[in-house]
Amino acid sequence: MLDIDKQVWKILEEVTDPEVPVLTILDLGIVRAVLINGKTIEVIITPTYSGCPAMDVISTAIRMKLLEHGFKYIKISSVLSPAWTTDWMSEEGKRKLLEYGIAPPKTRSDGLNIFNASPACPHCKSGNTTMISEFGSTACKSLYQCNDCKEPFDYFKCH
Protein backbone atom coordinates (compact mmCIF):
# COMPACT_ATOMS: atom_id res chain seq x y z
CA MET A 1 0.00 0.00 0.00
CA LEU A 2 2.69 2.41 1.02
CA ASP A 3 4.57 1.55 -2.14
CA ILE A 4 1.59 2.33 -4.35
CA ASP A 5 1.19 5.64 -2.56
CA LYS A 6 4.85 6.48 -3.18
CA GLN A 7 4.58 5.37 -6.78
CA VAL A 8 1.54 7.58 -7.43
CA TRP A 9 3.23 10.65 -5.94
CA LYS A 10 6.27 9.91 -8.09
CA ILE A 11 4.05 9.73 -11.20
CA LEU A 12 2.39 13.03 -10.29
CA GLU A 13 5.82 14.65 -10.45
CA GLU A 14 5.65 14.08 -14.20
CA VAL A 15 2.49 16.16 -14.63
CA THR A 16 3.22 19.79 -15.42
CA ASP A 17 1.14 22.95 -15.46
CA PRO A 18 0.08 23.53 -19.09
CA GLU A 19 0.45 27.30 -18.71
CA VAL A 20 3.72 27.33 -16.79
CA PRO A 21 5.32 24.12 -18.09
CA VAL A 22 8.42 24.32 -15.89
CA LEU A 23 6.28 23.70 -12.81
CA THR A 24 4.98 20.29 -11.87
CA ILE A 25 1.62 20.12 -10.16
CA LEU A 26 3.50 19.18 -6.98
CA ASP A 27 5.66 22.32 -7.23
CA LEU A 28 2.45 24.32 -7.47
CA GLY A 29 0.99 22.64 -4.40
CA ILE A 30 -2.36 21.84 -5.98
CA VAL A 31 -2.37 18.11 -5.19
CA ARG A 32 -4.03 17.89 -1.78
CA ALA A 33 -4.19 14.14 -1.26
CA VAL A 34 -3.85 10.73 -2.83
CA LEU A 35 -6.31 8.13 -1.55
CA ILE A 36 -5.95 4.46 -2.32
CA ASN A 37 -9.08 2.41 -1.96
CA GLY A 38 -8.61 -1.14 -3.19
CA LYS A 39 -7.81 -0.79 -6.86
CA THR A 40 -9.06 2.78 -7.11
CA ILE A 41 -6.64 5.67 -6.98
CA GLU A 42 -8.22 8.98 -6.05
CA VAL A 43 -6.25 12.17 -6.58
CA ILE A 44 -7.65 15.26 -4.89
CA ILE A 45 -6.64 18.58 -6.41
CA THR A 46 -7.55 22.19 -5.70
CA PRO A 47 -7.77 25.04 -8.24
CA THR A 48 -5.30 27.91 -8.06
CA TYR A 49 -7.92 30.47 -9.15
CA SER A 50 -11.72 29.92 -9.30
CA GLY A 51 -11.72 30.23 -13.06
CA CYS A 52 -8.39 28.58 -13.81
CA PRO A 53 -8.88 27.03 -17.26
CA ALA A 54 -5.93 24.69 -16.71
CA MET A 55 -7.81 22.53 -14.19
CA ASP A 56 -9.56 20.37 -16.78
CA VAL A 57 -6.33 19.88 -18.70
CA ILE A 58 -4.50 18.98 -15.49
CA SER A 59 -7.20 16.46 -14.50
CA THR A 60 -6.92 14.80 -17.89
CA ALA A 61 -3.12 14.81 -17.71
CA ILE A 62 -3.16 13.12 -14.29
CA ARG A 63 -5.54 10.47 -15.61
CA MET A 64 -3.41 9.85 -18.70
CA LYS A 65 -0.19 9.54 -16.69
CA LEU A 66 -1.73 7.07 -14.26
CA LEU A 67 -3.17 5.04 -17.15
CA GLU A 68 0.26 4.95 -18.77
CA HIS A 69 1.63 3.43 -15.58
CA GLY A 70 -1.00 0.72 -15.56
CA PHE A 71 -3.56 2.11 -13.14
CA LYS A 72 -7.09 1.51 -14.42
CA TYR A 73 -9.46 2.80 -11.75
CA ILE A 74 -8.82 6.48 -11.38
CA LYS A 75 -10.84 9.20 -9.76
CA ILE A 76 -9.90 12.89 -9.81
CA SER A 77 -11.78 15.13 -7.41
CA SER A 78 -11.54 18.80 -6.68
CA VAL A 79 -11.85 20.61 -3.35
CA LEU A 80 -12.04 24.35 -2.63
CA SER A 81 -11.13 24.36 1.04
CA PRO A 82 -8.57 25.17 2.28
CA ALA A 83 -8.12 27.71 -0.50
CA TRP A 84 -4.91 27.37 -2.52
CA THR A 85 -2.16 29.81 -1.69
CA THR A 86 1.22 30.55 -3.25
CA ASP A 87 2.65 29.67 0.19
CA TRP A 88 2.25 26.04 -0.90
CA MET A 89 4.59 26.48 -3.82
CA SER A 90 7.79 24.51 -3.25
CA GLU A 91 11.19 26.22 -3.00
CA GLU A 92 12.23 24.10 -5.96
CA GLY A 93 9.22 25.48 -7.84
CA LYS A 94 10.22 29.06 -7.06
CA ARG A 95 13.74 28.40 -8.24
CA LYS A 96 12.47 26.89 -11.50
CA LEU A 97 10.16 29.85 -12.09
CA LEU A 98 13.01 32.30 -11.69
CA GLU A 99 15.17 30.31 -14.07
CA TYR A 100 12.31 30.31 -16.57
CA GLY A 101 12.11 34.12 -16.41
CA ILE A 102 9.08 34.51 -14.14
CA ALA A 103 9.60 36.29 -10.82
CA PRO A 104 8.31 33.99 -8.04
CA PRO A 105 5.84 35.22 -5.38
CA LYS A 106 7.78 37.51 -3.11
CA THR A 107 6.03 37.34 0.24
CA ARG A 108 3.72 35.07 2.14
CA SER A 109 0.05 35.47 1.29
CA ASP A 110 -0.66 36.70 4.82
CA GLY A 111 2.14 39.26 4.58
CA LEU A 112 1.31 42.83 5.51
CA ASN A 113 1.50 44.19 2.02
CA ILE A 114 1.20 41.48 -0.58
CA PHE A 115 0.27 44.00 -3.25
CA ASN A 116 3.23 46.30 -3.06
CA ALA A 117 6.02 43.76 -3.10
CA SER A 118 8.03 45.00 -6.04
CA PRO A 119 9.71 41.84 -7.40
CA ALA A 120 13.31 41.74 -8.55
CA CYS A 121 13.90 41.42 -12.29
CA PRO A 122 14.43 37.72 -13.12
CA HIS A 123 16.85 38.70 -15.90
CA CYS A 124 19.30 41.22 -14.39
CA LYS A 125 18.25 40.84 -10.71
CA SER A 126 17.69 44.60 -10.31
CA GLY A 127 15.15 45.56 -7.64
CA ASN A 128 14.22 48.67 -9.61
CA THR A 129 11.03 47.46 -11.33
CA THR A 130 7.61 48.88 -12.21
CA MET A 131 4.27 47.17 -12.53
CA ILE A 132 2.80 47.55 -16.01
CA SER A 133 -0.40 45.63 -15.47
CA GLU A 134 -2.02 44.03 -12.45
CA PHE A 135 -3.21 41.20 -14.68
CA GLY A 136 -0.94 39.25 -17.00
CA SER A 137 -1.14 36.46 -19.53
CA THR A 138 -2.73 34.11 -17.00
CA ALA A 139 -4.81 34.67 -13.87
CA CYS A 140 -1.86 33.94 -11.59
CA LYS A 141 0.54 36.53 -13.00
CA SER A 142 0.98 40.28 -13.35
CA LEU A 143 3.17 42.11 -15.81
CA TYR A 144 6.26 44.09 -14.75
CA GLN A 145 9.10 45.90 -16.41
CA CYS A 146 12.67 46.31 -15.20
CA ASN A 147 13.75 49.96 -15.10
CA ASP A 148 17.41 49.01 -15.50
CA CYS A 149 17.60 46.35 -18.22
CA LYS A 150 14.18 47.49 -19.60
CA GLU A 151 13.01 43.91 -20.11
CA PRO A 152 9.36 43.16 -19.36
CA PHE A 153 8.69 40.10 -17.18
CA ASP A 154 5.88 38.14 -15.55
CA TYR A 155 5.47 38.10 -11.78
CA PHE A 156 3.69 35.17 -10.14
CA LYS A 157 1.31 37.00 -7.79
CA CYS A 158 1.07 36.30 -4.08
CA HIS A 159 -2.25 34.65 -3.51
Place this chain on the structure above:
Amino acid sequence: MPPINLSTLQLINYTLHLADSTLILAQRNAEWCGHGPVLEQDIAITNISLDLLGQSRNFYQYAAALINQSTKQSETIASEDSLAYLRTEREFKNFLLVEQPNGDWGQTILRQFFFSAYQQLLYKKLKDSSDEQLAAIAIKSLKEVNYHVRWSREWIIRLGDGTEESRNRIVRAIQELWRYTGELFMPADYEEKAFTNGIGVNTSLLKNDWLAIINEVFEEATLSIPENIYMQSGGKEGIHTEHLGFILTDLQYMQRVYPGAKW
Protein backbone atom coordinates in the same frame (compact mmCIF):
# COMPACT_ATOMS: atom_id res chain seq x y z
CA MET B 1 -39.73 19.55 -10.24
CA PRO B 2 -41.22 17.90 -7.11
CA PRO B 3 -41.77 20.19 -4.11
CA ILE B 4 -38.66 21.16 -2.19
CA ASN B 5 -38.88 22.15 1.45
CA LEU B 6 -38.88 25.87 2.01
CA SER B 7 -35.54 26.37 3.74
CA THR B 8 -33.71 24.35 1.08
CA LEU B 9 -35.49 26.32 -1.61
CA GLN B 10 -34.35 29.58 0.01
CA LEU B 11 -30.77 28.33 0.14
CA ILE B 12 -30.96 27.31 -3.52
CA ASN B 13 -32.33 30.74 -4.46
CA TYR B 14 -29.67 32.45 -2.38
CA THR B 15 -26.93 30.44 -4.09
CA LEU B 16 -28.44 31.13 -7.51
CA HIS B 17 -28.50 34.85 -6.76
CA LEU B 18 -24.76 34.73 -5.99
CA ALA B 19 -24.14 32.63 -9.10
CA ASP B 20 -26.22 34.78 -11.46
CA SER B 21 -24.65 38.10 -10.45
CA THR B 22 -21.13 36.78 -10.99
CA LEU B 23 -22.06 35.05 -14.28
CA ILE B 24 -23.75 38.09 -15.81
CA LEU B 25 -20.88 40.43 -14.95
CA ALA B 26 -18.42 37.84 -16.29
CA GLN B 27 -20.39 37.80 -19.54
CA ARG B 28 -20.49 41.60 -19.76
CA ASN B 29 -16.75 41.89 -19.13
CA ALA B 30 -16.06 39.18 -21.69
CA GLU B 31 -17.66 41.43 -24.32
CA TRP B 32 -14.50 43.53 -23.98
CA CYS B 33 -12.32 40.67 -25.19
CA GLY B 34 -10.32 42.03 -28.11
CA HIS B 35 -11.85 45.51 -27.71
CA GLY B 36 -10.01 46.91 -24.66
CA PRO B 37 -8.48 50.39 -24.93
CA VAL B 38 -4.94 48.94 -24.70
CA LEU B 39 -3.70 45.37 -24.63
CA GLU B 40 -2.88 45.27 -20.90
CA GLN B 41 -6.32 46.49 -19.92
CA ASP B 42 -8.02 44.16 -22.36
CA ILE B 43 -6.21 41.36 -20.57
CA ALA B 44 -7.10 42.77 -17.16
CA ILE B 45 -10.84 43.03 -17.75
CA THR B 46 -11.00 39.55 -19.29
CA ASN B 47 -8.96 38.12 -16.40
CA ILE B 48 -11.55 39.59 -14.05
CA SER B 49 -14.24 38.08 -16.24
CA LEU B 50 -12.59 34.68 -15.88
CA ASP B 51 -12.36 34.97 -12.08
CA LEU B 52 -16.06 35.84 -11.93
CA LEU B 53 -16.95 32.99 -14.26
CA GLY B 54 -15.04 30.60 -12.01
CA GLN B 55 -16.87 31.91 -8.96
CA SER B 56 -20.22 31.51 -10.70
CA ARG B 57 -19.38 27.92 -11.68
CA ASN B 58 -18.65 27.09 -8.05
CA PHE B 59 -21.99 28.56 -6.98
CA TYR B 60 -23.91 26.84 -9.81
CA GLN B 61 -22.33 23.47 -9.07
CA TYR B 62 -23.38 23.83 -5.46
CA ALA B 63 -26.92 24.95 -6.38
CA ALA B 64 -27.22 21.98 -8.76
CA ALA B 65 -26.07 19.58 -6.03
CA LEU B 66 -28.67 21.03 -3.63
CA ILE B 67 -31.43 20.70 -6.20
CA ASN B 68 -30.49 17.13 -7.08
CA GLN B 69 -30.25 16.08 -3.42
CA SER B 70 -33.54 17.63 -2.44
CA THR B 71 -35.59 16.18 -5.25
CA LYS B 72 -34.39 12.66 -4.31
CA GLN B 73 -34.79 11.37 -7.81
CA SER B 74 -32.51 8.77 -9.24
CA GLU B 75 -31.68 10.89 -12.28
CA THR B 76 -29.96 14.22 -11.84
CA ILE B 77 -32.12 17.06 -13.03
CA ALA B 78 -29.83 20.04 -12.56
CA SER B 79 -26.24 20.82 -13.53
CA GLU B 80 -24.13 23.96 -13.65
CA ASP B 81 -24.85 24.07 -17.38
CA SER B 82 -28.61 23.67 -17.12
CA LEU B 83 -28.74 26.44 -14.50
CA ALA B 84 -26.70 28.85 -16.61
CA TYR B 85 -28.03 27.98 -20.05
CA LEU B 86 -31.61 26.87 -19.60
CA ARG B 87 -33.20 29.30 -17.19
CA THR B 88 -35.27 32.21 -18.43
CA GLU B 89 -34.89 35.91 -17.76
CA ARG B 90 -37.47 35.91 -14.96
CA GLU B 91 -35.60 33.11 -13.21
CA PHE B 92 -32.31 35.02 -13.08
CA LYS B 93 -31.68 36.69 -9.72
CA ASN B 94 -28.71 38.91 -10.54
CA PHE B 95 -28.41 42.57 -9.59
CA LEU B 96 -29.61 45.11 -12.16
CA LEU B 97 -26.17 46.74 -11.87
CA VAL B 98 -24.29 43.85 -13.48
CA GLU B 99 -26.55 43.59 -16.53
CA GLN B 100 -26.10 47.24 -17.52
CA PRO B 101 -24.35 47.77 -20.86
CA ASN B 102 -20.58 48.23 -20.94
CA GLY B 103 -20.94 51.77 -22.31
CA ASP B 104 -17.50 53.32 -22.45
CA TRP B 105 -14.46 52.28 -20.42
CA GLY B 106 -15.52 54.65 -17.61
CA GLN B 107 -18.89 52.97 -17.23
CA THR B 108 -17.36 49.49 -17.27
CA ILE B 109 -14.79 50.50 -14.64
CA LEU B 110 -17.39 52.11 -12.40
CA ARG B 111 -19.70 49.09 -12.58
CA GLN B 112 -16.75 46.85 -11.67
CA PHE B 113 -15.66 49.08 -8.79
CA PHE B 114 -19.19 49.26 -7.30
CA PHE B 115 -19.59 45.51 -7.59
CA SER B 116 -16.09 44.49 -6.45
CA ALA B 117 -16.26 46.75 -3.38
CA TYR B 118 -19.60 45.12 -2.57
CA GLN B 119 -18.28 41.59 -3.19
CA GLN B 120 -15.27 42.23 -0.97
CA LEU B 121 -17.49 43.17 1.99
CA LEU B 122 -19.92 40.34 1.24
CA TYR B 123 -17.27 37.60 1.05
CA LYS B 124 -15.52 38.85 4.19
CA LYS B 125 -18.76 37.98 6.01
CA LEU B 126 -19.81 34.97 3.94
CA LYS B 127 -16.55 33.22 4.82
CA ASP B 128 -18.00 32.72 8.32
CA SER B 129 -21.18 31.16 6.93
CA SER B 130 -22.48 28.07 8.71
CA ASP B 131 -22.75 26.55 5.24
CA GLU B 132 -19.33 25.03 4.61
CA GLN B 133 -19.47 25.16 0.82
CA LEU B 134 -20.55 28.80 0.64
CA ALA B 135 -17.82 29.67 3.15
CA ALA B 136 -15.22 27.81 1.05
CA ILE B 137 -16.28 29.60 -2.14
CA ALA B 138 -16.19 32.96 -0.31
CA ILE B 139 -12.66 32.43 1.04
CA LYS B 140 -11.42 31.35 -2.38
CA SER B 141 -13.15 34.22 -4.22
CA LEU B 142 -12.12 36.92 -1.74
CA LYS B 143 -8.47 36.56 -2.73
CA GLU B 144 -9.42 37.31 -6.33
CA VAL B 145 -11.79 40.15 -5.48
CA ASN B 146 -9.10 41.97 -3.49
CA TYR B 147 -7.19 42.37 -6.75
CA HIS B 148 -10.33 43.51 -8.61
CA VAL B 149 -10.98 46.24 -6.03
CA ARG B 150 -7.43 47.48 -6.19
CA TRP B 151 -7.42 47.58 -9.98
CA SER B 152 -10.82 49.29 -10.40
CA ARG B 153 -10.28 51.85 -7.63
CA GLU B 154 -7.05 53.01 -9.26
CA TRP B 155 -8.88 53.45 -12.54
CA ILE B 156 -11.63 55.53 -10.88
CA ILE B 157 -8.96 57.88 -9.51
CA ARG B 158 -7.13 57.99 -12.85
CA LEU B 159 -10.30 58.87 -14.76
CA GLY B 160 -11.85 61.25 -12.21
CA ASP B 161 -8.66 63.16 -11.53
CA GLY B 162 -7.47 62.87 -15.13
CA THR B 163 -8.34 64.92 -18.20
CA GLU B 164 -11.52 66.89 -18.76
CA GLU B 165 -12.67 64.18 -21.14
CA SER B 166 -12.03 61.28 -18.76
CA ARG B 167 -13.66 63.19 -15.92
CA ASN B 168 -16.78 63.98 -17.95
CA ARG B 169 -17.13 60.34 -18.86
CA ILE B 170 -16.82 59.00 -15.34
CA VAL B 171 -19.25 61.66 -14.05
CA ARG B 172 -21.72 60.56 -16.72
CA ALA B 173 -21.19 56.93 -15.68
CA ILE B 174 -21.95 57.80 -12.06
CA GLN B 175 -25.18 59.52 -13.13
CA GLU B 176 -26.11 56.43 -15.11
CA LEU B 177 -25.21 53.69 -12.63
CA TRP B 178 -25.80 55.13 -9.19
CA ARG B 179 -29.50 54.24 -9.35
CA TYR B 180 -28.61 50.54 -9.46
CA THR B 181 -26.54 50.54 -6.27
CA GLY B 182 -29.46 50.74 -3.82
CA GLU B 183 -30.49 47.19 -4.64
CA LEU B 184 -27.19 45.81 -3.36
CA PHE B 185 -28.31 46.56 0.19
CA MET B 186 -32.00 45.64 0.03
CA PRO B 187 -32.24 41.99 1.07
CA ALA B 188 -34.66 39.79 -0.87
CA ASP B 189 -36.75 37.21 1.01
CA TYR B 190 -34.27 34.43 0.38
CA GLU B 191 -31.40 36.60 1.61
CA GLU B 192 -33.24 37.41 4.82
CA LYS B 193 -33.97 33.76 5.36
CA ALA B 194 -30.32 32.92 4.65
CA PHE B 195 -28.90 35.39 7.14
CA THR B 196 -31.37 34.58 9.91
CA ASN B 197 -30.20 30.97 9.51
CA GLY B 198 -26.54 31.99 9.83
CA ILE B 199 -25.93 30.97 6.21
CA GLY B 200 -26.05 34.29 4.39
CA VAL B 201 -25.04 37.87 4.99
CA ASN B 202 -27.31 40.73 6.01
CA THR B 203 -26.41 43.00 3.14
CA SER B 204 -28.24 46.00 4.59
CA LEU B 205 -25.47 46.10 7.21
CA LEU B 206 -22.79 46.38 4.52
CA LYS B 207 -24.10 49.68 3.19
CA ASN B 208 -22.18 52.06 5.45
CA ASP B 209 -18.87 50.30 4.91
CA TRP B 210 -19.48 50.27 1.17
CA LEU B 211 -20.29 53.99 1.13
CA ALA B 212 -17.13 54.67 3.13
CA ILE B 213 -15.03 52.89 0.46
CA ILE B 214 -16.80 54.73 -2.37
CA ASN B 215 -16.46 58.08 -0.60
CA GLU B 216 -12.78 57.59 0.09
CA VAL B 217 -12.01 56.74 -3.54
CA PHE B 218 -14.33 59.41 -4.95
CA GLU B 219 -12.66 62.01 -2.79
CA GLU B 220 -9.25 61.09 -4.14
CA ALA B 221 -10.73 61.13 -7.66
CA THR B 222 -12.35 64.54 -7.01
CA LEU B 223 -15.78 63.01 -7.68
CA SER B 224 -18.94 63.08 -5.65
CA ILE B 225 -21.91 60.85 -4.99
CA PRO B 226 -25.05 62.17 -6.70
CA GLU B 227 -28.03 63.20 -4.61
CA ASN B 228 -31.74 62.57 -4.99
CA ILE B 229 -31.51 59.66 -7.36
CA TYR B 230 -34.33 57.14 -7.29
CA MET B 231 -33.01 53.63 -6.60
CA GLN B 232 -34.13 50.92 -9.02
CA SER B 233 -34.58 47.37 -7.79
CA GLY B 234 -36.14 44.07 -8.76
CA GLY B 235 -33.25 42.10 -10.26
CA LYS B 236 -32.96 39.79 -7.28
CA GLU B 237 -36.63 38.85 -7.71
CA GLY B 238 -36.30 38.35 -11.47
CA ILE B 239 -37.64 41.72 -12.60
CA HIS B 240 -34.91 42.96 -14.92
CA THR B 241 -34.07 45.85 -17.19
CA GLU B 242 -34.43 45.24 -20.92
CA HIS B 243 -30.74 44.36 -21.17
CA LEU B 244 -30.77 40.93 -19.53
CA GLY B 245 -32.80 39.32 -22.30
CA PHE B 246 -30.21 40.35 -24.87
CA ILE B 247 -27.36 39.01 -22.71
CA LEU B 248 -29.10 35.65 -22.34
CA THR B 249 -29.79 35.50 -26.05
CA ASP B 250 -26.05 35.61 -26.63
CA LEU B 251 -25.06 33.47 -23.67
CA GLN B 252 -27.63 30.71 -24.17
CA TYR B 253 -27.79 30.62 -27.96
CA MET B 254 -25.91 27.35 -28.53
CA GLN B 255 -27.76 25.34 -25.90
CA ARG B 256 -31.12 26.68 -27.02
CA VAL B 257 -30.53 25.96 -30.69
CA TYR B 258 -28.57 22.71 -30.27
CA PRO B 259 -29.84 21.28 -26.96
CA GLY B 260 -27.17 19.25 -25.18
CA ALA B 261 -24.40 20.35 -27.56
CA LYS B 262 -20.93 19.55 -26.18
CA TRP B 263 -17.44 20.68 -27.16
